[in-house]
Amino acid sequence: MNFPDNLKYTKDHEWVRVEGNIATIGITEFAQGELGDIVYVDIGTVGESLDKEAVFGTVEAVKTVSDLFMPLGGKVLETNPKIDSNPESINKDPYGDGWMIKVEMSNAGEASSLLSAADYKALVGH
Amino acid sequence: METLTTLKNTALTNKHISLGAKMVPFAGYNMPVSYTGLNEEHLTVRNGVGVFDVSHMGEFRLRGPKALDLIQRVTSNDASKLGDGKVQYSCLPNEKGGIIDDLLVYRYNEGEYYLVVNASNIEKDWNWIEKHNTEGVDMKNVSEVMSLLAVQGPQAMATLQKLTEVDLSKMEYYTFTVDTMAGVEHVIISNTGYTGAGGFEIYVNNDKAEHMWDAIFEAGKEFGIKPIGLGARDTLRLEMGFCLYGNDIDDTTSPLEAGLGWITKFTKVFTNSKSLMEQKEKGVAKKLVGFEMIERGIPRHDYEIADASGNVIGKVTSGTQSPSLQKGIGMGYVKTEFSKADTEIFVKIRDKALKAKVVKVPFLKK
Incomplete structure (x- = not known):
C-alpha cells in the first residue's frame, strides 16, 4: 500500500498536503480500501471555520458511510469539483484526483502534530 | 481477562484468503465480504456468473x-x-x-x-x-458438514452444465435434484438463489467443497466467472426486494407486515396462526415497502422515515446505493397509509430529510 512520504496523516485515515498556509486533505489508500466503492462525498462546510477533529463532511460507499474529520483547524475554502461527478477517483487515485477539500489553516503549527508516513504505516499495519 | 471469540471457518476459508478476499466476521463465521470490489462483483452476477460460498447457512x-x-x-x-x-x-x-x-x-x-x-x-x-x-x-x-456454493448469474447454467449429466435447462425454479456433479456423487443441485440473476445452489459435503469450487471455476473460465462476497450478496438481494433476516424481518415483525402473506397459509394450523389470521382480517398498522431516493442520498438501516411535515412514520430496515440502478434504494416499515406505490416519503439522512418515493419491488425489473 502506498503512503507518500511528502504527506502527513491522521489516525482517522486522512492525508494532508501542506503548502504555505493551505492544507489539501483527502483520505488514504487504506481508508478507501476499507470503505469500498465510494458513491459520493457530502461536504456542506465550505466557508466555515472548523476546529481540528470537527466533522467536515461524510463519505458514502455502497456498503457504509463514514464521517470526515478536520486533521487541523481552519477555514474550508473549497471542495474538489471533480469528485461530485467522479467519486470513484477517490478509490482510484486517493492522493491525486481524489482530494477532498482545501483548508486555510488557522495555526500552521498544528501540522507538526500530524503523523508521518512511517508512523501512519505502522498504525495501519501495512 | 479478555474474552476471545473464535470464528468458525468454512471448508473454503483458506481459498478465500488466498484469493485476496477481505474477510469479516459474520454470524460467527470468518466470511469473505468482497474480493475485487462490491460493484464489480455485483455486476458480474447480473451480467455473467459468480460464485458465493454460503456454507455458513x-x-x-x-x-x-x-x-x-x-x-x-x-x-x-x-x-x-x-x-x-x-x-x-x-x-x-x-x-x-x-x-x-x-x-x-x-x-x-x-x-x-x-x-x-x-x-x-x-x-x-x-x-x-x-x-x-x-x-x-x-x-x-448437518450444518457443520455441508458446504453450500451459490452459482448465480445468466451464465450459471452454461457453467454448471459442463459438470453434470442432469439437463439443467429442464429444472424449474425452486426444484432440486440429487445427482453427480464434477465427479462427486450425491450433490444437491437446487434451482434457487438470493440474487434474482438466475442460477443454482450446490450443496456438497465439506471434504468435496474445494474440489467442487475448483471445478466450477474451471468450467466458468470462458464466461469470466468470479468469486463474490457477502457485500454483493446483500446489494443483489436488495435490488430484488428479498428480505434479510435481522434487517427486514425479525422476532418482532409479523410476516403479514413484511409482505410475506404469500407464504402465510391459513389452510392449516401453525404457530400463532390464529392471531395472524385475525391480523390479516383486521389489517396491519405498518407495512414493509420498497422505496427509491428521488433526492440524492443513500438510505441505511435504522434511518428514520418521515412524512412531508416531518412526522416520523417509519424506519429504514435495509438500504444501499443500487449498483445496477445507480441510485439509493431501500426497504423499511411505514404506517400503512403511506405504503401505496408512488407515495412521497422522506428519509432522514444526517441533518436532512431527503425525498423518496414508495415503489413496488423488485427494484430491478426484468
Whole structure:
C-alpha cells in the first residue's frame, strides 16, 4: 500500500498536503480500501471555520458511510469539483484526483502534530 | 481477562484468503465480504456468473412419517403442497407475532425433508423445532458438514452444465435434484438463489467443497466467472426486494407486515396462526415497502422515515446505493397509509430529510 512520504496523516485515515498556509486533505489508500466503492462525498462546510477533529463532511460507499474529520483547524475554502461527478477517483487515485477539500489553516503549527508516513504505516499495519 | 471469540471457518476459508478476499466476521463465521470490489462483483452476477460460498447457512435433515406434520406445525407456508424434489420459501413464526427465521423447505420424499436456515439462527431454530418435535421425527443438524456454493448469474447454467449429466435447462425454479456433479456423487443441485440473476445452489459435503469450487471455476473460465462476497450478496438481494433476516424481518415483525402473506397459509394450523389470521382480517398498522431516493442520498438501516411535515412514520430496515440502478434504494416499515406505490416519503439522512418515493419491488425489473 502506498503512503507518500511528502504527506502527513491522521489516525482517522486522512492525508494532508501542506503548502504555505493551505492544507489539501483527502483520505488514504487504506481508508478507501476499507470503505469500498465510494458513491459520493457530502461536504456542506465550505466557508466555515472548523476546529481540528470537527466533522467536515461524510463519505458514502455502497456498503457504509463514514464521517470526515478536520486533521487541523481552519477555514474550508473549497471542495474538489471533480469528485461530485467522479467519486470513484477517490478509490482510484486517493492522493491525486481524489482530494477532498482545501483548508486555510488557522495555526500552521498544528501540522507538526500530524503523523508521518512511517508512523501512519505502522498504525495501519501495512 | 479478555474474552476471545473464535470464528468458525468454512471448508473454503483458506481459498478465500488466498484469493485476496477481505474477510469479516459474520454470524460467527470468518466470511469473505468482497474480493475485487462490491460493484464489480455485483455486476458480474447480473451480467455473467459468480460464485458465493454460503456454507455458513444451516441445514437440518428431518426424517420419519411425522416429518411433514412437524414442518406444518412450525412453518407458515403449506408444505403439504410440495412434491418430491420441490423447494418452498417459508418462515418460522413465533408465538408473539414475530418471525424466528425465514427458511427453505426441501422435500426429498414423503418421509424426508431438509430445512435450510440462516447461519445466525441455527441454534435458535434447532431448539425451537426440537421443542415442537413431540412425535419422534428423526432430526439431524448437518450444518457443520455441508458446504453450500451459490452459482448465480445468466451464465450459471452454461457453467454448471459442463459438470453434470442432469439437463439443467429442464429444472424449474425452486426444484432440486440429487445427482453427480464434477465427479462427486450425491450433490444437491437446487434451482434457487438470493440474487434474482438466475442460477443454482450446490450443496456438497465439506471434504468435496474445494474440489467442487475448483471445478466450477474451471468450467466458468470462458464466461469470466468470479468469486463474490457477502457485500454483493446483500446489494443483489436488495435490488430484488428479498428480505434479510435481522434487517427486514425479525422476532418482532409479523410476516403479514413484511409482505410475506404469500407464504402465510391459513389452510392449516401453525404457530400463532390464529392471531395472524385475525391480523390479516383486521389489517396491519405498518407495512414493509420498497422505496427509491428521488433526492440524492443513500438510505441505511435504522434511518428514520418521515412524512412531508416531518412526522416520523417509519424506519429504514435495509438500504444501499443500487449498483445496477445507480441510485439509493431501500426497504423499511411505514404506517400503512403511506405504503401505496408512488407515495412521497422522506428519509432522514444526517441533518436532512431527503425525498423518496414508495415503489413496488423488485427494484430491478426484468
